[in-house]
Amino acid sequence: MIYREAGQFKTTYASDQAIFPIVQDRVVVALGVLAVFVLPTRFANEYWLQAILIPFLIYALAALGLNLLTGYAGQLSLGTGGFMAVGAYAAFKLSTAFPSLSIVIVFLLSGLIAALVGVVFGIPSLRIKGFYLAVATLAAQFFLIWLFNKVAWFVNYAPSGTITAPSRTVLGVTVTGPTASAAARYVLALVFVAVFALIAKNLVRGRIGRSWMAIRDRDIAAEIIGVRPLRTKLLAFAISSFYCGIAGAELVFLYLGSAETLAFDIGLSFLVLFMVIIGGLGSVLGSFLGAAFIVLVPIFLTNAPHVMGLSLPVAFQKQLELMVFGGLIIFFLIVEPHGLARLWQITKEKLRLWPFPH
């Protein structure tokens, strides 16, 4: 990197186990976290917050959840959209049934409900593996969407069948509903992402993460060394669905404002899976990079001709955007099949030796 790590010796177990063992890394990350909390709320306009940053944070949380399940525990899932829907509908039911309940608690409870549903749909994973498991989780996707479509109780019998985020406050600031400012919604989403990314990072470095990876790499070997497959896999489903459930609740409460089941269709499951694959399977950073790629690149491509002063016909511009986006996905997957996180790691290693690579 541009800074040298020479002279930093790890003399205690604690320093050896730190997430960021290098002092400069710690400083950069601390400054970075401070910056993402302060700068956008001060300087970003409504468009940046509403159209770019908030969806990025929410998709990053969902991608993080799926990455724990698919990237770390090796269980391929196409039910993400369904689990996110569980979180969203649970949050809607809870917040309308108990208006005085803090929205933060509502989100956490909806995550727990999504986790329970995730466990139920994770049970087949003990017998089914790989692509077959993907098909089994696809059943979760279709069943859950069907359920929310059919049972009017979930939408409080609204004839339009949509769920609408009610106005709720945190510490006196309105954070949901149409009157909430984009900055407030951004900060709430950011707090959730920051806390849960930290938890995820520690989970995957610890005993649970290691048992997930053992199951992923060779399940029979893992079983022989004492990892219990049922418990480990179900735990992966539970924690992953918990993350996805919170992301789903945020999607409706902090981003869309109002949604129907269409917002959680199979397309969303694929989108989050693509984020994980492009970002990097089995990497916390990869979840963020993948979400950034999928959310930001189309918006960049939409705005690029406009900014460059090119006036293209709308239909042509859209087709061009889709083509360039598809091309970029293929490009990055050919350059580095292990995702953007691996690219970043290679870059770091090269920079470490730079300018004397030999």
Next chain:
Amino acid sequence: MSARASIVAAVALAASLGAATPASADHEIVIGVQCDRSGPDATVGAPLCAGFRDYVALVNAGNGVEGHRIRAAEIDTESRVPPALAAYERLRGEAAVALALYGTQIYALAPRLAEDRIVATAAGWGPADAANGRRHPYVFSVASAASQAAAAVGFAKHRLGTLKGKKVAFVPDDSPAGREPIAVLEDLAERERFQLKTFAAPSTGATMATLAVDLARRYRADFVIAHLAGRAPSLAIQELARVGYPLDKVIFFVGGSAEADVDAAGGRAVADGYHGLEFAGVGQEFPVLRAIQAMYHAQGRQPPTRMASSVCYNRGVVMAALQVQAIGNAVAARPDGRIIGDDVKAGMEKIRGFTLGGLTPPLEITPTDHEGGGRLQVWQVKGARFVPVTDWFTAYPRVIARHVTAERGAPSR
């Protein structure tokens, strides 16, 4: 009449504006258009947006609105909500005073429109109570789902003589928006004492073949009312024709009554007899459309082929004309052209007897009725052509009013 004269005539007709132009009037007024030129509804969006843009070009080719140019800022949203939200923020950044929406994004945007005070027209789709100006102060629907449901039942009664004891099948899109009219239909079933059964179809139309058999052979429906969009309507027509169900006992809501739906079903011969509800006239025999053609000829160009898809194209023209008319009313009150959404809202609510040369039903928009009366027309495919079989009409206005103003089912806060 020369081309130029007819343009001027059309602008005068459409915008009903005086000839006098204030010298300082050079302010550009922005209308945001959310288009579906790509995605599942592209067959609808492409001609619709072309119609919208051509009408705006026609207004600008004349004198604009009292000298103010109109700019239609178009953004493709692929019929998906997240791009629509991003597009909304961009259009808001461009200081759009009005938005044209055509799809389910209206559910997500309605509360924000009220918060940001931006007017939106939502034709054909949207909340059943969008016609209620008190509940959705900034949303103007042209044909709400409630009005369409009532009109469809009214037409069924007209065709069958009486509905008492008859079996009516309702085929909605299997989504909340599709099922929205069920409450109105149930009410009407009780009132007219007919049997109502719902056969929900997924938007891909995948199960249409079994659905058609079920509906025609097992349930033996006397009349079919369908509320579908995208690829589903053409499949429905195709499958109903295949099982031999008489298509002249079928009526589609506005989402499934375009030329594209009929052509995709296998052509006009297959769909002979089928009815569709329309909130804009079909065909090209309207003064404003001739003026658009004249505008193209005057520029030495051929009119776009999109015009042939006249159902959607004409809807685009109607939506644009409605917005231009409202902006015209707003500018009349503020001649410097520095209008905001509230001015356009007031301008909308002043629209009376607006017909665009017969292309739309006479619209009478008031602060409470944002639908402008909710009149519709039934057109039928007959001998490879669309022909009108009714005049503009409304049915069961009291039932609609009860549903539009009902508090029941409003999301609890």
